[in-house]
Amino acid sequence: MSKIELIATATFGLEAVVAREVRNLGYDEVIVEDGRVTFTADESAICRANLWLRSADRVLLKMGAFEATTFEELFQKTKALPWHEWLPVNANFPVNGKSVKSKLYSVPDCQAIVKKAVVEKMKEKYRQDWFDEDGPRYTIEVGLLKDVATLTMDTSGPGLHKRGYRKLSSEAPLKETLAAGMINLARWFDDRVFMDPLCGSGTIPVEAALIGLNIAPGHNRSFAAELWPSVPEKLWHEARIEAADVVKKDCKLRIIGTDIDEKVLSLARYHAKAAGVAEHIHFQRIPLSEVRTKSKYGYIVCNPPYGERLGDVKEVEMLYKEMGRIFGSLDTWSSYILTSYPRFEQVFGRKSDKKRKLYNGRIECHYYQYFGPRPPRRTE
Template sequence: MQQLKLFATAAFGVESVVARELKRLGYQDTHTDNGRIFFTGNYEAICRANIWLRSAGRVYVFIGKFEARTFDALFEGTKALPWEEWLPKDAQFPVTGNCVKSTLMSISDCQAIIKKAVVERLKKVYGLEVFPETGPRYRIEFNLLNDVATLAIDTSGDSLHKRGYRTLAYTAPMKESLAAALLMISRWSPGRPLIDPFCGSGTIPIEAAMMARNIAPGLERDFDSQSWPIIPKTVWYRALDEARSLIKPPDGERIIQGYDINPEAISIAQYHARQAGVQDSIHLQIRDVADLSSKYKYGFIVTNPPYGERIGEKKENARLYRTMGEVFRRLDTWSFYILNADPQFERFFGKKADKNRKLFNGGLLCYYYQYFGPKPPRSEKTDASGGPEGEE
C-alpha cells in the first residue's frame, strides 16, 4: 500500500505529547516542525490516527511545500502539485489558511489564488470548465511562513477535540484534547487514583476514564476522509473494529473522581459521562475543595482551577489558591498537576512547583504547575496499557 506523508497538528506545548501518541500507534519516523508532527503511513494510518489521537488538533495529508514571495509563485507552485491524486471531479475543496512573517500577508487573496490554481490543474485532468463541488469535502489548508508555502488536505473535518460526548454548554470549558494532554504530561496512568476538584463539566475525569477503558476518542464521530473514494471502506471498517475490540470493561472501583462546588456543573458532568459511556468509571459529586480528602494514600490531582483578570476575581482566586495549598499539603504523598494563568499562583499556593510548562487554554497563556509526590511501592503501581499497540 502507498506510503503517504502525513502530519498531525498540536497546540503550543503539546507537540511532544502528540509525537509520543503517534509512536505508540506504531509510526516511529516522526519529526516536529511549527506545531506539525510529520509521520509516514498508508491509508490505514489516516484512519487510525483520526480514531486514536487524543491530544492532536487534526490529521492532514501533506501535498507540497515551496517558496512563494509573489502571487505568481504561489499560483504556479500550487498548480504544479498533484491535486488529482486526491480530488475527484465532484470534490468540494474550500481553501483556508494563514500567513505569518511573509511577503504575502492577505489571507483572502492567497485563498483565491490557491483555489484558482487547483481549478486550473484539475481542468486539464478532468476536461471540465466548471466543477460542481457536490461530492466529499477536501478542505485545503495553506500555511505561509517566512515566504514558504505548505499545502495540505485536512482528513479530519471537525477538530479532533470534538469527541461527540460534550453536548451541553458550560462556562469556559477546556478542550478535550488539552485535558487528555494534561493527563499524559502528568505521570498518571490508568489504575491510579485521580481527582479533579474543579471538574466543571467533567472533561478531565471523562478523558481519564476513556483512557482507563481504552476507548478511542474518535470512535463515535465522523471524519471528512471517511467519504473519500480513494480510501477503501474496508480500511475504515477494520480500523473501527480494532478500536471497538480493544475497549476494556469498567474495573468496578471508581478511582477517577470529579468534584465541583456548582451543582449545575456536576449535573452536566454526569450527563457527559453517560454520553461518553464511562459513567460507571467515574465518581462525580458536589464538594468544596476545602473539604477534599481521599482514602487512598497515593494518587494524582489534575485540575484547572478558576482564574480571572478582574480585580475582584484576582483577590477571590488568591484566597482559593491559599486554601488549595493548605488542603493539598494534607495529601502529602499525592502528586499535583495544576493548570493556571495566574503568574502568582505558586506564591499563593505556598510552594514552588517542581516543574512547569507553558500551555495555552482558550488562547490564554497558562502554566502547568507540576508537583511530584513520592513513588508508591511497586505493589501499588499498575500498567498504563492502552491503545492498539499498548501505551507506556
C-alpha cells in the same frame, strides 16, 4: 499502500505529547515543530490518527511544500501537485490561508491563486471547464511561513476536541484535547486514584476514563475523510474494529470528580454517560475544603478558575491558598494544576517541581506539576 505525509496540529506546548501519541500508533518517521507533528505513513493512518490522537487538534494531509515569493510561483508549484489523485470530479474544495513573515502577505490573494491552480489541474484531469463542487468536502489550506508555502487538506472536519460526548457546556469549558494532554503529561497510572476536585462539567475526569479504558477518543464521531473515495471505506471499518477490540472492558478505575456547583455536576454526569464511562467516575457535590481521602499515591489534575477578571482575583487567591492546604495534606499524592495566574506558586505556598507553558485557547497558562513519592513495590 503508498506513503503519504500527515500533519497532526497541536496546541503550543503539547507537541511532544502528540508526537508520543503518533509513535504509540506505530509511526516512527516523526518530525516535531512548533504547533505541528509531521509523520509519514500509509493511507490507513488517516483513519487511525483521527480515531486515536487525543491531544492533537486535527489531522492534515500534506500535499506539498515549496518556496514561493511570487504569485506566479505559487500558482505553478501548486498546480504541479497531484490534486487529481485525491479530488473527485464533484469535490467541494474551499481554500483557507494564513501568512506569516512572507512576501506573499495577502491571504485572500493567495487563497484565490491556489483555488485557481487546483481548478486548472482538475480541468486537465477531468477534461471539463466547470465543477459543481456538490460532493465530499476537501478543505485546502495554504500556509505561508517565511516564504515557504505548505499545502494541506483537512481530513478531520470538526476539530478533534469534538469527541461527541459534550453536547452541553459550562461557562468556560476546557477543550477535551487539552484535558487529555494534561493527563498524559501527568503520566497517570490507571491503577491509582485520579481526582479532579474542581471538575466543573467533567472534561478532565471523562478524558481520564477514556485513557484508562483505552477507548479511542474519536470512536463516537465521524470525520471529513470518511466521505473521500480515495480513502477506502474498508480502512475506516478496520480502524474502528481495531479500536473496539482493544478497549479494556474489565478495567476498574477509581476516578473522582467533585465540585461545589450542582448544576455543572449534572452536566458532568451527562457527559460521562454520553461518553460511556459513567460507571467509572464518582461525581460528588462538596466544597474543596471538605475534600478528604484515605487513598495513597493518587493523582490530582485540575483546571481551577484563573481570576481573569479583576474582581475575581481575591476570591481566586483564597481558592489557591485552600488548594495548597488541602493538596499539601495529601502527602503521597501528585498534583497537576493549570492556571494563568502569575503568582500561583506564592499563593499556593509551594514551588512546583516542574512547570510547562500551555495555552488554554488564547490564554497563556502554566501547568504546575508537584510530584509525590513513588509507591512501595508490591510483594507477591
